[in-house]
Amino acid sequence: MTIAIIEFGGSNCNLDVLHVLEDVVGVDAERVWYKETDLDRFEGAIIPGGFSYGDYLRSGAIASRTPIINSVKKIADEGKPIMGICNGFQILTESGLLNGALMTNKYPKFRCEWTNLRVETTDSPFTSAFKEGEVIRIPIAHMDGNFYADEATLSTMEDEKLVTFRYVDKEGRVTDEVNPNGSQENIAGILNGKRNVMGLMPHPERAAESILGSNDGLRMFQSMVEYINNR
């Protein structure tokens, strides 16, 4: 099994994701430059964080129109798991692989801090190793993480349980005070309708070893690997 780590000019969490996959989870991963057009040899893909193309125009917009995204769409259609972290989440919404859009934080400031997340569904390739309702600690680092979707889309997403994580307090309560960016319904991570594509603003690769202060993020990568092994 090899997982692709998709890289653009300006990606900067690529090596962290590579380290977690290879050295912590213990699977093969390969960095793939955006000019490549064939991802068929990979069992899944991760689009890491960073500032692709300087976040010019809109975060993720330019990266989402590069040829490799067509290949990401192809393997997503085949049911392979795709995870977009932070800028990767922005790229996935901009490319139409995920619902909604990520707008500038309600208070327009770069937020880099630990957040508590509530696991909203374990029915996905990325969250099967968690318990539903569990509160985990994963840090964020973003300026444009304010998730927006229109009412009809949001309601469908709630009905189909497509929200994976919400920002909560330590007790697991959804409040405005712990919403770091103004996201609707405190949404931090979502799935596509087929549940094999997930985008999230928090950085699980920065919380994948206890020396970093939390290893809660590790289980997302482990869930993904287990899903691939069982496909």
Next chain:
Amino acid sequence: MQYRAEVTIELKPGMLDPEGTTIKRALEHLGYHTNELRTSKRYIIDLEEESAEMAEKKVDEMCQKLIANPIIHNYTIDMREA
């Protein structure tokens, strides 16, 4: 023919504009009251096409494919001969 398109992109009405809100607040600190302040972004695009209609069609495609995000934005195109 040479054409110049001025494309204006703005957030749909009612959507929160954090940049506009911050500028409005800063103006209030300076003693200026505004009822509302919203930001927009303008792109100036020079292109060569056979007709104004063709040029407008091309720029509209550019807006739909990349420059605007239809989920959150409205846009207008002002086209003139350059």
